[in-house]
Amino acid sequence: MASVIPPPPQPSLPVLGTDAVFPVHRIYCVGRNYAAHAREMGSDPALEPPVFFTKPADAIVPVSGPEPAAIPYPPATENLHHEIELVVALGEGGRDIEADRANALIYGYAVGLDMTRRDLQNAAKAVGGPWDMAKAFDSSAPCSVITPAVAIGHPAAGVVRLSVNGTVRQQGDLADLIWSVPLVIAHLSRLVTLAPGDLIFTGTPEGVGPVVRGDRLDGEVAGVGALAITLV
Ligand code: MN
Numbered sequence: 001m002a003s004v005i006p007p008p009p010q011p012s013l014p015v016l017g018t019d020a021v022f023p024v025h026r027i028y029c030v031g032r033n034y035a036a037h038a039r040e041m042g043s044d045p046a047l048e049p050p051v052f053f054t055k056p057a058d059a060i061v062p063v064s065g066p067e068p069a070a071i072p073y074p075p076a077t078e079n080l081h082h083e084i085e086l087v088v089a090l091g092e093g094g095r096d097i098e099a100d101r102a103n104a105l106i107y108g109y110a111v112g113l114d115m116t117r118r119d120l121q122n123a124a125k126a127v128g129g130p131w132d133m134a135k136a137f138d139s140s141a142p143c144s145v146i147t148p149a150v151a152i153g154h155p156a157a158g159v160v161r162l163s164v165n166g167t168v169r170q171q172g173d174l175a176d177l178i179w180s181v182p183l184v185i186a187h188l189s190r191l192v193t194l195a196p197g198d199l200i201f202t203g204t205p206e207g208v209g210p211v212v213r214g215d216r217l218d219g220e221v222a223g224v225g226a227l228a229i230t231l232v
Pocket of ligand 1: 201203
């Protein structure tokens with residue numbers, strides 16, 4: 001069928017070991033999923049259900065290759081923060097998924113940055129307002145290539161690390177996720193019907209902080225991959 005405007009491009013991510021790409025449908029993100037980060041954000045990590053928010057699919061910026069990708073410093077903030085995260089890429093969807101079969105939905109994993117305009121988030125929190133303009137802005141989700149689960153399995157432990165200009169700022173371990181990946185999928189699938197192409201940013205360990213134009217960020221999740229960006 002003809003479109004009255006040009007159809008928007010389909011956001012996608014490269015996949016390790018193939019020229020085929022992973023088409024991105026939706027981006028779900030988990031807030032406060034490491035206890036130490038929850039505490040540094042002023043929350044009590046105990047007994048809270050997982051907090052979800054979203055980004056538009058075209059917030060994704062594919063980051064591959066040895067050279068750092070140039071990411072634009074966004075407008076309307078003076079306090080842009082890095083959040084390094086394990087990203088889950090769903091190959092299948094469904095609703096009311098039991099945690100013990102959640103891994104079967106997963107196509108693969110990647111390393112992502114949940115870039116955050118912290119000043120706008122703090123202002124939103126102060127008035128109980130939505131986080132969208134703090135989290136869901138253009139180019140707010142740089143993401144590495146996807147590594148298929150058939151190649152690496154389903155990592156439940158491993159270092160999650162982010163360096164800025166060569167200095168380690170964030171370091172955690174997947175084993176310290178409050179809500180494991182299967183539990184995140186179980187919870188989320190009770191709120192929405194998950195679909196192939198959905199990405200889930202699983203939360204960030206402690207050590208978030210500001211970055212400025214010219215900074216180089218290097219992120220990695222052990223056993224999954226790495227990414228490098230420069231803010232311009
Ligand atoms: Mn995050």
